Structure formats: C-alpha cells, structure tokens
Amino acid sequence: MPLNVGEITYTNILPLYYYVNRSKLAKNDISFVPQVPAHLNLAMKTGVIDVGAISSFAYGQNYKEYELFPDLSVSSFGKVGSIFLFSKLPIEKLNGASIALTSSSATSVHLLKIILKEFYSINANYETVKPELQQMLKSNEACLLIGDDAIEALWNKDDENLYMYDLGEIWTKFTNLPMTFAVVAVRKAILAKERSAVSILFDEMKESKELSLRNGFLPMIKDIKTKHRGNYRFWENYFAGLDYHFQENQFRGLQHYYELCFKHGFIEQVPKLSFVNDYAHTHSM
Numbered sequence: 001m002p003l004n005v006g007e008i009t010y011t012n013i014l015p016l017y018y019y020v021n022r023s024k025l026a027k028n029d030i031s032f033v034p035q036v037p038a039h040l041n042l043a044m045k046t047g048v049i050d051v052g053a054i055s056s057f058a059y060g061q062n063y064k065e066y067e068l069f070p071d072l073s074v075s076s077f078g079k080v081g082s083i084f085l086f087s088k089l090p091i092e093k094l095n096g097a098s099i100a101l102t103s104s105s106a107t108s109v110h111l112l113k114i115i116l117k118e119f120y121s122i123n124a125n126y127e128t129v130k131p132e133l134q135q136m137l138k139s140n141e142a143c144l145l146i147g148d149d150a151i152e153a154l155w156n157k158d159d160e161n162l163y164m165y166d167l168g169e170i171w172t173k174f175t176n177l178p179m180t181f182a183v184v185a186v187r188k189a190i191l192a193k194e195r196s197a198v199s200i201l202f203d204e205m206k207e208s209k210e211l212s213l214r215n216g217f218l219p220m221i222k223d224i225k226t227k228h229r230g231n232y233r234f235w236e237n238y239f240a241g242l243d244y245h246f247q248e249n250q251f252r253g254l255q256h257y258y259e260l261c262f263k264h265g266f267i268e269q270v271p272k273l274s275f276v277n278d279y280a281h282t283h284s285m
C-alpha cells in the first residue's frame with residue numbers, strides 16, 4: 001500500500017524534510033503531498049494523507065486517532081520569526097476590532113485568540129481569509145500571517161506605521177514556556193498496516209533533522225536563497241530561533257496551550273501526548 005506523507009510548504013519545516021532520501025522512499029511506495037498546514041490537517045483527518053507534519057492544534061483535535069513521532073517538532077522559546085500579528089493599532093487597543101486570520105493555520109489562529117483573550121482581556125471579531133497582507137488590512141484593523149507568507153509580508157509591507165507582534169515572543173513572555181507549532185503524527189489506522197514504511201520514514205526525518213543541525217543549516221540556506229529573498233544572516237537567525245526537538249519543556253508548553261484551548265472551548269478534551277510505540281525508548285520499531 002502506498003504511504004502518503006504530508007509536507008508543509010513553509011521554510012520553517014525544511015530541516016525535517018530536506019535530507020530525506022526521496023528515491024529510497026519512493027522505492028518503498030512512500031510519496032509526498034506538499035501543502036499548507038490547514039490543508040494537511042484536513043487531509044490527515046480524512047485519510048488522504050497518512051503521516052507527516054501537522055499543526056499541533058490538529059493533533060489536539062484528533063489525538064485519539066494519531067500517534068506522534070518522538071523528538072520532532074517545530075517549536076520556539078520566544079520569537080518564532082514567522083508568526084506575526086500585523087496591526088494598525090497597538091495590541092492593547094484591539095478590543096472590538098476586526099482581525100483577519102490566515103486560512104493556512106490552525107495552531108497560530110487559536111494561539112492568537114488565547115493571547116488576546118487570556119493575556120490582554122481583548123474580545124475581537126475574527127474572519128478567516130486568504131493570506132494576503134494588503135487585502136486583509138483593507139477591511140480589518142489587524143491580520144495574522146504565518147510561515148513564508150509572514151516572512152514575505154515582513155519584506156513587502158509598505159506601511160511603516162504597522163505594529164508587528166511575534167506570537168512566540170508574547171506566548172513565552174506571559175508563560176515562560178516554549179510553544180510547539182507543528183508536530184509529526186501518523187494515523188493509528190495506517191500504523192497497524194504499514195509499520196515498516198512508517199519506520200523508514202521516521203528514520204529519514206530524524207536523520208534529516210540531525211544533519212541540518214550538525215551543518216548549521218548552511219547547504220539548505222544556500223538552496224532557500226535561490227527561491228527567497230534574505231541573506232545568510234537572516235536565514236541563519238531564523239533557524240536559530242526555531243527548535244526542532246520535542247522533549248520535556250516543549251511538552252509542558254504544548255500541554256499549557258492545550259489546557260487554554262480547552263478552557264476557551266476550542267477543543268473538547270485536553271489531549272495526551274501519545275507516541276508511536278517503542279520509538280521513545282528504542283528509536284526503532
């Protein structure tokens with residue numbers, strides 16, 4: 001049976017995918033589906049994809065159906081560098097304002113709602129739209145962008161008077177915890193049937209992360225620069241602010257996020273983090 005792997009089309013996830021041996025995986029009938037997180041979250045839920053990086057919020061919604069790959073995530077402690085609220089007003093003044101949310105995200109849109117309500121006691125009106133800064137700000141006081149859309153907006157915004165807030169920075173300021181934006185999950189139903197293919201994929205992703213960290217992301221950045229603006233220093237800085245591990249302190253941050261998602265009615269239960277059997281101990285199946 002083929003194994004369909006979701007691949008988030010943002011630069012932030014690249015270290016987990018950049019070095020996977022795609023021809024080796026193709027021989028094992030493993031193929032990739034590149035898409036934005038919101039699309040992959042849904043594809044995973046409906047079984048169009050079987051495994052891959054998804055929004056950590058989506059794991060919280062469907063955790064009973066999924067298992068996590070250990071020690072892989074997209075997290076940050078403080079600034080994340082690509083999840084921004086762009087606002088015509090200071091954040092404290094957003095009560096009653098209308099805010100446009102990117103249709104590509106799940107974790108960050110709920111994180112924004114939590115930050116505003118829980119930390120600033122702000123009630124706002126939200127609408128979900130395509131991630132285009134100028135368009136979003138036409139009829140809204142503020143907008144949330146993530147991933148490469150947020151980085152592009154950072155470079156292209158012509159309004160110097162916009163306030164900009166990094167959600168990772170605000171989260172850590174108020175909680176002193178890291179935030180985990182993406183996790184790597186597999187559908188339990190496929191795990192039962194495709195254990196060895198899933199295991200091959202996990203080893204490749206783990207290896208990709210380790211190699212990326214070992215070489216300081218440099219060959220990858222050279223490649224990124226052919227597609228995006230930004231000099232070496234910009235991208236080195238960006239990756240230095242991201243954390244690809246998923247360990248005790250990330251668990252605490254994510255657990256707190258889930259508790260607040262539950263408190264605000266975004267999820268029905270506070271999920272347990274459940275890892276693919278044995279991986280956490282042996283890293284093999």
Ligand SMILES: C=C(O[C@@H]1C=C(C(=O)O)C=C[C@H]1O)C(=O)O
Nearest residue numbers: 055082105106107108147181182
């Ligand atoms: C760090 C980021 O994390 C992303 C944010 C996500 C979300 O908000 O649902 C999902 C996957 C992550 O890759 C980013 O997009 O900048």
